[in-house]
Amino acid sequence: MTVMHKLHGLAMAGVVALSAGAAQAEPVEFEFWYGLTGDLSERIQEMCQTFNGSQDQFKAVCTSQGTYDAAVQNAIAAFRANKQPTVLQVFDAGTADLMLSGAFVPARELMEKAGYDVNWDDYFPGIADYYATSKGELYSFPFNSSTAVLYWNKDAFQKAGLSEAPKTYEEVETAARALKEAGYACPYAYDVDPWQFMEQFSAVHDLPIATQNNGYDGLDAELVVNQTRFVDHVAFFKRMTDEGLFQLKEMGQARLQSFMNNECMMMQSSIADHGTVGKTMPDGVAWDVAMVPVWEGTERKNSLVGGASLWALAGNSPEQYEGAAAFFAFLAKPEQAEWWSTVTGYIPVTNSGYEYMMDKGFYDEAPYKGREIAIESLTYTPPTANSRGIRLGxxxxxxxxxRDALTGIMAGTTEVQPGLDQAVERGNAILRRFEKTYAGKQLP
Known part of the structure; x- marks a missing residue:
């Protein structure tokens, strides 16, 4: 039984009707559970305090659950006691599970019944399509959004006789060899996190990850990453690793730390790390970001969004839903988008937020310059069937x-094709169990 199938069984039948509530002497409290920690958790707490101080009708009680997985698991447990939060942060990979659970109030319904007129077309398609139904309706609100970019050390490149970031993987190899020749032991650091290693690669190269348009068209989808150019891409990384030009940095934040410590000169990572790199990189070291490379001859497509969206869970009171709607409207303000991007490194999710920041010269300021690359990458083309997202249970x-298979391949415990074949076989078994769990149902 899947995580969200449990939610389906625990959710109250039907959706609680929303209505305008009478004015309260005390603010109506509603809970917001999220899966971020550390500095990001502190920023969310600050955001909640600002919302609470901006009006006196509602009070958001915002609580970190530690991780994305824990936030979902704890929500399941809370449903059993009828104490589920009103708002839950769910990361991209859990979208299909949530959609089929029935344990939520769709975003459009929530806002309309609370009296808000939302311009749904304002959301960037490259972000909205990941969280939208096949008809384009958003069920949740994009929140902390990012995409993958290439980080590169400009000082090291200059010493190696290079002046620009590589645009292709052929140029990545050339740069890595020049950096090695210039005395840099680690030209390129990477890990095999599928989100940035496989999913972003497949999107920008317009390659399928699964049949049925990456699962959007049916629960009978099957993985095909062992049949696309991704196989050659993995083989390239294995060869570069064996030659000592690339280094696998798998433990915790090892990849990020190696770049910030001026140990490795290139890495692919989330744009959300931009602020952390800026704070941590040694003073005086020049670095920058660029769109992730593609193989020569590729007609580049938009990259995939990462991060999470916010869902209004079923089984709460009409007054709490009014509070959630007010909270979502607050988060959608351009001024709030600017603040969120300033303190975290995440990108605005709407055209209006992005234009507001552009008009103020946000991306011209040194600490934030380069973050616009993520927007350019996400909006590089209209999303295709392969670059709009992944809808797999x-x-x-x-x-x-x-990830386990890719780690084994890079460590040399298995060959590239057999390793990917085995991972796909295991992944397809997961898909068949999910399909059986939701037999007779269709993705919206």
């Missing part, structure tokens, strides 16, 4: 199978 577990 049990995708959290599938990612783990793929």
């Amino acid at each position: 049990g995708f959290i577990q599938i990612r783990k199978e793929l």
Whole structure:
């Protein structure tokens, strides 16, 4: 039984009707559970305090659950006691599970019944399509959004006789060899996190990850990453690793730390790390970001969004839903988008937020310059069937199978094709269990 199937069984039948509530002497409290920690958790707490101070009708009680997985698991337990939060942060990989659970109030319904007129077309398609139904309706609100970019050390490149970031993987190899020749032991650091290693690669190269348009068209989808150019891409990384030009940095934040410590000169990572790199990189070291490379001859497509969206869970009171709607409207303000991007490194999710920041010269300021590359990457083309997102059930577990296989390949415990074949076989078994769990149902 999947995580969200449990939610389906625990959710109250039907959706609680929303209505305008009478004015309260005390603010109506509603809970917001999220899966971020550390500095990001502190920023969310600050955001909640600002919302609470901006009006006196509602009070958001915002609580970190530690991780994305824990936030979902704790929500399941809370449903059993009828104490589920009103708002839950769910990361991208859990979208299909949530959609089929029935344990939520759709975003459009929530806002309309609370009296808000939302311009849904304002959301960037490259972000909205990941969280939208096949008809384009958003069920949740994009929140902390990012995409992958290439980080590169400009000082090291200059010493190696290079002046620009590589645009192709052929140029990545050339740069890595020049950096090695210039005395840099680690030209390129990477890990095999499927989100940035496989999913971003497949999107920008317009390659399928699964049949049925990456799962959007049916629960009978099957993984195909062992049949696309991704196989050659993995083989390239294995060869570069064996030659000592690339280094696998798998433990915790090892990849990020190696770049910030001026140890490795290139890495692919989330744009959300931009602020952390800026704070941590040694003073005086010049660095920058660029769109992730593609193989020569590729007609580049938009990259995939990462991060999470906010869902209004079923089984709460009409007054709490009014509070949630007010909270979502607050988060959608351009001024709030600017603040969120300033303190975290995440990108605005709407055209209006992005234009507001552009008009103020946000991306011209040194600490934030380069973050616009993520917007350019996400909006590089209109999303295709392969670059709009992934709608696969049990995708959290599938990612783990793929990561384990890729780690084994890079470590030399298995060959490239057999390793990917085995991961796909295990991943497809997860998909078949998910399909059986939701037999007779269709993705919206």
